Amino acid sequence: MSEKRDYYEVLGVTKSADDSELKKAFRSMARKFHPDKNDSPDAESKFKEIQEAYAVLSDSQKRANYDRFGHNSPGGSPFGAGGFQGFNINLDDILGGDFFSNIFGGGSRRSTKRQGNDILVRHSVSLKSVLDGTEEEITLDLPHHCSDCNGTGAKDGKVSDCTECDGQGRVRIRQQVGPFVQDAVRDCPQCQGSGMSSAARCKKCAGDGLDTSEETLRFNVPKGASDGTRLRMRSKGQPGPFGKGTSGDLFIELRIEEHAWFERNGMDLIMSIPIGFSDLALGTSITISHFDGKDLTIKIPAGSNSGDTTIISGRGLPSKRGFGRGDVVVLLKLYMPKKFDKATKKSLKELRDSLDGGDDIIDRIIDDAEDRRS
Ligand SMILES: [Zn+2]
Ligand SMILES: [Zn+2]
Known part of the structure; x- marks a missing residue:
């Protein structure tokens, strides 16, 4: 069996740490090692270790037992024969702060603020938009509160409490885990956490309080934006559930379209052009169009080789900081025809x-x- 680290050490707190210190330490560690946020290969096992340490130390009975016997409790693992299995925790829950009431069962009422979900959409823009920072328009079906029930999900906007959970939306389930009795809090199965009696559900939205409608949004592409840049529109996401809480955010992820001949490398635009042998040998000048509106003149010096590059400075993409532009880098490639006629061959x-x-x-x-x- 591999050596288990001390729970206090895992959370980086002293043995005398109180509940709020533990909570704070757990929150900051969980943020750091959540697998959604941390790419390192051991993030997942670290995250589980942190959860386990917190699950034990935040429970006074388990903590007393641990302080006395360490990891070798006579009753075996406090999590039963299989040991600790980890919780499935959403990163947003940790960041949003609802996490402790959701997972560790602080009796949360329906009135507890809950945030609506974030929405992610992808939007393609051209390299020219990245150069100019154009204004874009996007039309989406966006969720908003149902107009019949003001988002409450209840018929005529009148809320009547679910009888199963007394309108709390949550039920407490007591279960035996190994030698310990554990309290778990779940969404009420009768009302799916809404706290409302199903008989009184709004017909228009079937009780979820949401409706969608088409909305046109405008936004500016930030100059120099890279592929995958996410723009956030606050409160344009899904509204908070049951007509309460705050709306989530809308994220627009930019996809930069490929260009016919330019390839992007940071602020630089790279292209290759095929040049005949005699032009490479004698030198020439070629003009092609550029999406910045001015033609691009490429000077090829005499005696150039295939694979040489020539740089036209200041004609690339703008920097994200708002000043200066990258370069256009032209790679010269020898153009060799497959066939020659007799005279040319001679x-x-x-x-x-x-x-x-x-x-x-x-x-x-x-x-x-x-x-x-x-
Ligand atoms: Zn409704
Ligand atoms: Zn209920």
Whole structure:
């Protein structure tokens, strides 16, 4: 069996820590190691370790037992034969602060503030939008409170309490886990946590208090935005349940469309162009259009090689900080036709004799290497 760490050490508190210190320590550790937030491979086991330590230390009976016997309690693991299995905790619950009442069963009433869910949508924009920071328009079906019941989910807006849970929405279930009796708090099965009697549900929304309607939203693409940037619109998400609490947020995730010839590398725009042998040898100038509105003139110096790059500075994408632009980087590629007609072939052969001067290719490679060394 692998060595188990001391629960106090796991949470980074002293043995005399009180409930609020424990709670604070747990919250900050859980945030740090929640697998949704932390990519490291041991985050999940760390997170479970933190949960286990908190589950024991926050329970006065379990804590007393642990203080006395450590991990070798005579009754075995306080979590039964299988040991601690972990809770499935949503990161939002920890960040939102409802976590302790939800998981550890502080008697939460229906009136407890609960936040509506966040909504994520994806929206594609062009590289030109990233350059200009254009205003975008997006039309979505967004949830809002049902107009018939003002979001309460109750017929005529009149709420009558569920008889099963007395309108609390939660029920307390007492269960035996190993040698311990544990209290668990669950959503009431009768009313699914709404606290309302089902007979009085609003017909329009079937009792969830929500309705959707089309809404058009406008927003600006931040200049220099990268693929996957998320823009937050506060309170445009799902409204709080049962007509109470705050609305969630709407997140718009930007997808940057691919361009026909530019590829993006941070602030730089990269492209490759095929150039014929004679243009590489003699040099030339090529003009292509650019989405910044001004043509791009690419000067290819005489004696260029396939694989050389030429840089046109200041014609890339803007920086996120709002000043300066990246570069356009052009990669030159030799364009070699698959077939030549007879006359061209003849002149190529003549050209080869005059260019190569009968040298052996190996000699040229050696000369080249020596040139570079000196
Ligand atoms: Zn309704
Ligand atoms: Zn109920």
